Amino acid sequence: MNTLRSPEQLKELRAALQRKLDDRRTTQALILIGMGTCGIAAGASEVAEAMRRALAERKLNAEVIGVGCIGMCVKEPLVDIQLPGRPRVTYANVNVDMVPRLVEEHLVNGQVIQKLALAQMLAEGIEPEQGLATYQDLPFYRKQLRIAMRNCGMIDPESIEEYIAADGYQGLAKALTSMEPDEVIEEMKDSGLRGRGGAGFMTGVKWEFCRRARGTPKYVICNADEGDPGAFMDRSILEGDPHSVLEGMIIAGYAIGAQEGYIYCRAEYPLAIERLKKAIRQAHEYGLLGEKILGTDFTFDLHVKEGAGAFVCGEETALIASIEGKRGEPRPRPPFPAVSGLWGKPSNVNNVKSYSLTPQIILNGADWFSKVGTEKSTGTAVFALTGKIKNTGLIEVPMGITLREIIYDVGGGIPKKKKFKAVQTGGPLGGCLPESALDTPVDFDSLTQAGATMGSGGMIVVDQDTCMVEFARYFLTFASAESCGKCVPCRIGGQRLLEVLSRIASGQGRMEDLDEIEYISTNMQQASLCALGQLTPGPVMASLRFFREEYEAHVRDHFCQAGVCKGMFQYEIDEVKCPGCGLCLKACTSNAISGEKKQPHVINQVKCIQCGACYDVCNLGAIHISPRVVPLAEVEATPE
Amino acid sequence: MPDAALDLAPLDSILDEFRGQKGAVIPILQRTQETYGYLPAEALAAISKKAGIPLSRLYGVATFYAQFRLTRRGRHLIKVCDGTACHVRGATKIVEGIEDALNVPPGGSDPDYKYSLEIVYCLGSCGLAPIAVVDEKVYGQTNAENLIERLKELD
Numbered sequence: 039m040n041t042l043r044s045p046e047q048l049k050e051l052r053a054a055l056q057r058k059l060d061d062r063r064t065t066q067a068l069i070l071i072g073m074g075t076c077g078i079a080a081g082a083s084e085v086a087e088a089m090r091r092a093l094a095e096r097k098l099n100a101e102v103i104g105v106g107c108i109g110m111c112v113k114e115p116l117v118d119i120q121l122p123g124r125p126r127v128t129y130a131n132v133n134v135d136m137v138p139r140l141v142e143e144h145l146v147n148g149q150v151i152q153k154l155a156l157a158q159m160l161a162e163g164i165e166p167e168q169g170l171a172t173y174q175d176l177p178f179y180r181k182q183l184r185i186a187m188r189n190c191g192m193i194d195p196e197s198i199e200e201y202i203a204a205d206g207y208q209g210l211a212k213a214l215t216s217m218e219p220d221e222v223i224e225e226m227k228d229s230g231l232r233g234r235g236g237a238g239f240m241t242g243v244k245w246e247f248c249r250r251a252r253g254t255p256k257y258v259i260c261n262a263d264e265g266d267p268g269a270f271m272d273r274s275i276l277e278g279d280p281h282s283v284l285e286g287m288i289i290a291g292y293a294i295g296a297q298e299g300y301i302y303c304r305a306e307y308p309l310a311i312e313r314l315k316k317a318i319r320q321a322h323e324y325g326l327l328g329e330k331i332l333g334t335d336f337t338f339d340l341h342v343k344e345g346a347g348a349f350v351c352g353e354e355t356a357l358i359a360s361i362e363g364k365r366g367e368p369r370p371r372p373p374f375p376a377v378s379g380l381w382g383k384p385s386n387v388n389n390v391k392s393y394s395l396t397p398q399i400i401l402n403g404a405d406w407f408s409k410v411g412t413e414k415s416t417g418t419a420v421f422a423l424t425g426k427i428k429n430t431g432l433i434e435v436p437m438g439i440t441l442r443e444i445i446y447d448v449g450g451g452i453p454k455k456k457k458f459k460a461v462q463t464g465g466p467l468g469g470c471l472p473e474s475a476l477d478t479p480v481d482f483d484s485l486t487q488a489g490a491t492m493g494s495g496g497m498i499v500v501d502q503d504t505c506m507v508e509f510a511r512y513f514l515t516f517a518s519a520e521s522c523g524k525c526v527p528c529r530i531g532g533q534r535l536l537e538v539l540s541r542i543a544s545g546q547g548r549m550e551d552l553d554e555i556e557y558i559s560t561n562m563q564q565a566s567l568c569a570l571g572q573l574t575p576g577p578v579m580a581s582l583r584f585f586r587e588e589y590e591a592h593v594r595d596h597f598c599q600a601g602v603c604k605g606m607f608q609y610e611i612d613e614v615k616c617p618g619c620g621l622c623l624k625a626c627t628s629n630a631i632s633g634e635k636k637q638p639h640v641i642n643q644v645k646c647i648q649c650g651a652c653y654d655v656c657n658l659g660a661i662h663i664s665p666r667v668v669p670l671a672e673v674e675a676t677p678e
Numbered sequence: 679m680p681d682a683a684l685d686l687a688p689l690d691s692i693l694d695e696f697r698g699q700k701g702a703v704i705p706i707l708q709r710t711q712e713t714y715g716y717l718p719a720e721a722l723a724a725i726s727k728k729a730g731i732p733l734s735r736l737y738g739v740a741t742f743y744a745q746f747r748l749t750r751r752g753r754h755l756i757k758v759c760d761g762t763a764c765h766v767r768g769a770t771k772i773v774e775g776i777e778d779a780l781n782v783p784p785g786g787s788d789p790d791y792k793y794s795l796e797i798v799y800c801l802g803s804c805g806l807a808p809i810a811v812v813d814e815k816v817y818g819q820t821n822a823e824n825l826i827e828r829l830k831e832l833d
Contacts, residue, residue, distance in 0.1 A: 305708070305745055346704050347744030363703035365742040381700065522742070604762070627763050627807050649763040649804035 041325035043333040045211035048202070051324075055203040063122065066099055067145055070118040070126070072191060073104035074277045075309050076270070080114035081133060088137040089117070098145060106278020108191025109432035110178065113156065116191075119144050125166055126159040128173075178429045181448050183410065185418050186234075186394045187434050190278030195313055198320035201281040207326055209397030213289050214334045217400075222293040223249060226396070228404035230416035235261055235352075235389030236464060236494045237569070238415070238482035241396075244386060247376035248294040251384035258291045258299035259380065259387045261357055265304060265349040266465030267516060269496035271420045272390035274432050276303065276310035279394065280317040284340060286393030288327065289400055291338045294386050299338065302357050304345040314342050349520035353568045354379075354387040356522065367524045368568035389494065391420055411437030415481030425462075425498040428453050435480070442476040445499055456501040460584070464493025466513035467573035469580030470506070489580050491573070505602035506585040507592055510578045511539040517574040528571025531562040535578060543603045547593040555582055601650065601663040608666045609646065609653055613638040615660035622652035622661065643667065686724050688713045693729055703731060703739050707746060716747040752787040752794040754832050757811040761800030764808035768821065772808060773797060775822025780829060793829065 042048050062068070071077070071086045082104075089102050108116060113130035119140065120126040127150050129140060136154070143149045150158075150167050157171045166172065173179045184190075193200040201207070213222050227242030248256060260283060264272040276283060287299045303311050318340050321327040329337045343361050350356045351366040358380050360366040379385025395417060399407045408416040415437040421444065424430050428450030435444060441461055445451065452458050460470040469490035471478065478488045485492050500509060518532030535558050538551050559575030566572045582589055591597045598606040611622070611631075616638040623631045623639060630646040633639030641652070653661045692709045696702035706729070710721055717740055726733040740746040756776065760769040773784055773795070782788045782795040798811075806818030810825055812832075817825060 343701075344705070344708065345743075346708065346746065348742060360704065361701055363701035363739070365738050367742075627804065628766050647762045647766055649807070651763075651804060 040323055043325065043330075045215050045332055048207060048211050048332060052202050052205070052208070055199050059200070059203050062101075063120070065122055066101060067122060068118075068120045068126075069093075069100060069102045069145075070105045070120065070191075071102060072107055072114060072116040074107035074274055075307075076107055076111050076274075077114045077116065078309075082115040084134050085115050085117060085132050085137060088134045089141070092137055092141045093145075096141065096146065098141070100145060103194050104196070105193065106190040106195045107274045107432060109182075109187070109274075109434075110429070111432065112428075112430040116156075118159075121145070121148060123164065124148075125161060125164050127167065127170065128156045128158070129154050130156040177447055177450060178431065178433075181435060181439060181443060182433055183418050183436050184434045185398050185407075185410075186282075186391045186420050187275060187278070187432070188398070189282060190274060190432075193279070195278050195280055196316055198281060198317065198324060201279070202324075205401065206281055207285055207397075209399075209401035210285050210288055210292075210326070211332055213292055213400050214332055214336055219249065219293045219295060222289065222400065225400060225404050226293070229399045229407040230404075230411075230414070231392065231395060231399060231407065232415060232482055233389060234391035234395070234420070234494065236467075236492060238492055241388060241392050244376060244388070245290060245293050247374070248296075248384050248386040251377045253378075253383050254295075255298060255383055256294055256296040257380045257383060257385040258287050258294065258296045259354075259357070259361070259375075259385055260287055260299070260301040260390060260393055261352065261354065261387055262301055262303040262307075262310070262390050263345050263352045263357060264307075264390070264494065265352050265520075266467075266494060266496045268424045268498050269422045269465055269494060271422050271432060271495040273307050273310050275390050275394050275420075276307065277313055280310075280313045281321070282394040282397060283314075283390055284317055284321055284327070286388075286396035287340060288331070288338050289396050290386060290388065290393065292336055294384075296386070297337050297339065299340045300343050300361055300380070301340060302343045302345060302351070302361055304351075305347060311342055311344060318342070348522070349516075350522045350568070350570050353570055356568065357387065358385065365522070367522045368570070370567060391495070412479065412481045414483055419480060419492070419495065421495045421497040423449050423497050423499070426452055426456065426501040426504070427499040437481045438479045440477050440479055441471065444480065444497070445476070449499065452499070452501050456503065459500050459502055459504055460506065460509075460581070462490070462498040462500070462509070462513075462577065463496065464491035464573075464576070465496040465498075466517045467491070467570065467576055468493045468496070469576045470500075470509070470584065471580070472584040475584075489583060491576065503600055503602070505543075505598050505600035506581040506588050507539060507543050507598070508600075508602045510581040511536070511543055513577040514539060514574065517570065521570065521574070525565075525567035525571060527562045527565040528567065528574065531558050531566070531571070532574050534558050535562070535575060539578065542589060542592050543598075545592070545596040545603070545606050547589075549590075549593055551593065552582065552586070552589055555579075595665060597665040599663065601648070601653065604648055606666060607648070607663045608643055609641055609648065609650075609661050610664050611639050611641055612660045612662060615658055617658065617660075621655045621657075625651040625655045627651060684714075684718055684720050686721065689721060689724055689728065693725065703736065704743070707736070707740055711746060714750075716750045718750075719748075750787065750791055752782070752791045754793050754813055754829070755796065756782070756793055756829065757796045757798045759800060759807070759809050759811075760797050761804065761807075763804035764800075767807040769797075769808045772810060772820070772822045772825060775826060776829070779822075779826045792832075 093100050115132050117129045117132040118126050157173050223245050231241045232238040348366045351360045353368045356366040356368040375385045411417045418434050420434045462470040471490050475488050482492045514536050518536050521528045521532050523529045541547050559579050562575050563572050596606050601607050618636040628647050630642045722736050782793045784797050787794040809818045
């Protein structure tokens with residue numbers, strides 16, 4: 039058995055593993071392929087398979103290793119090639135057809151294919167490739183700082199050995215052998231770490247409450263029920279570096295005096311669940327979980343609980359009910375879980391990112407962590423950057439960076455020369471901010487003050503083509519459908535709010551509806567039982583606050599300037615700009631466009647169904663959106 | 679209608695696996711659904727009896743979570759888009775065609791439970807209208823004839 043009986047043995051193992059990995063690096067070519075869910079969906083499995091076949095055919099001394107997600111979702115599948123003694127070179131958007139060329143030119147001939155390569159990773163003592171950008175040169179990475187995701191994309195997540203070689207479990211060893219539980223809690227408090235699930239409560243203080251609470255046993259719980267549409271930070275960490283979460287939870291267990299923990303992961307993340315279970319087995323083999331961890335008197339074990347599809351289970355009391363095998367309905371707090379949680383016992387619930395940051399804080403110290411970020415929001419923030427943005431992906435940035443820097447520098451701005459309109463943080467329970475708020479620093483307090491929330495890390499950017507009424511309605515549809523129904527303000531309020539918004543979005547709105555929105559929202563915020571109901575009106579309130587004129591245009595003029603709400607706009611072709619190229623005519627699904635070649639085309643408003651196909655294909659901006667002249671009712675009754 | 683042929687034997691091993699564990703209702707239901715493809719009423723009644731869990735509690739949990747289904751679904755799920763663009767491009771013909779050729783009513787399954795058919799509204803791919811999604815595969819600019827042929831090829 040490999041059981042480690044002391045921190046010294048762990049250090050020896052680390053040294054041995056590092057030597058082994060160094061040896062591998064200097065003697066063997068490595069092909070690292072991003073195998074997160076996103077990579078696999080983009081075709082990484084097929085690419086890996088083709089690569090393995092090619093290596094076998096050519097009898098090459100090279101190994102294909104699956105790694106986690108490095109964050110550049112838009113460039114998946116990502117294939118990195120690292121020749122012995124040479125830097126790691128990344129190729130983006132690799133498909134099966136490119137594999138023979140990569141093998142022939144790079145692996146066999148040692149020639150970096152400059153045309154296809156994206157960047158190289160610099161490493162100590164290794165000569166960089168000439169004429170190839172480094173990761174630090176890429177705008178996407180320049181402003182990033184990776185702590186929670188430091189290993190994602192760097193190590194094989196299914197290998198505990200690679201994690202140990204990357205200083206894994208050293209934080210745990212330090213805590214167990216040189217720190218009292220209270221000292222661990224003090225360190226966490228000093229670090230200023232605030233809960234990354236969204237509420238931003240001080241993690242160390244939470245741990246202290248649980249430690250001081252009466253009652254045994256105590257439980258450590260990881261909230262991995264990431265349910266926001268457009269958010270995948272936690273999934274990437276669980277898939278790309280599951281041991282970091284385990285290590286953080288074990289440290290938390292030591293600090294609060296728990297012997298058992300649960301990871302509550304949504305069932306929609308099968309790969310994350312598989313990797314967590316594997317990681318737990320490996321940790322047991324090395325004696326990092328189970329009895330007498332690292333030879334100390336500390337005993338701790340972890341279980342994975344699969345969710346069954348209920349967004350509300352992201353709320354901590356609902357999550358606890360679900361672990362207990364009940365309907366995932368929240369209950370009033372206090373008592374907080376720290377006092378009375380799982381099976382009525384003191385329980386500590388933190389988000390995936392909070393736990394994955396913990397080992398680094400313990401290992402490097404509170405000062406090291408609190409130097410990053412702002413005074414009241416220390417460390418880094420992880421965001422899933424999506425929507426109308428060039429560099430869709432997963433990023434980790436120091437707190438205090440501005441929204442503008444994230445969107446324009448890291449994210450690369452808005453594609454297709456469109457105009458930025460709003461950025462939504464906090465997902466369906468967050469809020470949106472307009473262009474005037476782009477210089478807001480990203481931290482818990484500034485975002486809340488500006489009218490949005492930090493949330494768990496979803497960041498959706500929208501451009502001129504998004505209707506803010508419809509955008510709010512989309513989130514509201516989601517949140518109200520996920521209301522558990524236990525309390526009236528959330529159950530009924532969400533429905534009423536949705537009715538009002540649907541009325542506005544279909545041209546039936548009244549001016550009083552805008553006041554109605556505020557009235558219902560305020561009631562929901564004040565009277566709902568849990569955060570789901572309290573935050574459901576957030577996106578509506580924020581968009582009404584910042585984009586009121588758009589709501590008014592819907593109500594007063596029956597006009598949707600973004601060209602989204604059906605029947606409330608029409609597409610028109612600008613005679614002057616239209617060169618008669620015929621692209622729009624070909625794209626039209628309903629034969630509504632006519633015109634001779636090289637002559638301006640026209641749209642038949644009776645036939646047009648406003649699908650937007652013509653608007654999307656016109657590269658010259660010759661098609662514009664204007665208030666509707668022919669009422670849609672005359673054309674046909676549209677289904678909802 | 680009770681399914682006379684329902685074999686309840688697998689439940690014993692599922693219940694054995696979780697015997698004595700606290701909070702096992704959800705995993706028991708998950709394993710039951712894995713076994714039967716849905717949660718048959720007879721199976722829920724049997725679990726209630728064997729494990730001593732009130733049937734109301736099982737139904738309470740089963741109807742709370744989106745993952746659980748109380749009716750049987752075919753092996754292949756067909757979603758046909760009937761949003762505006764697909765509608766004018768002949769989505770109705772596709773639905774009728776599938777219904778006639780494969781004996782699957784919209785919102786239901788065929789007698790052999792090979793297919794289930796759902797009508798959905800706008801999958802956001804109007805440029806490819808009409809579209810259908812079978813299991814996870816997207817078929818754009820399709821028609822009844824073509825789609826039925828593909829569907830027949832499935833196991």
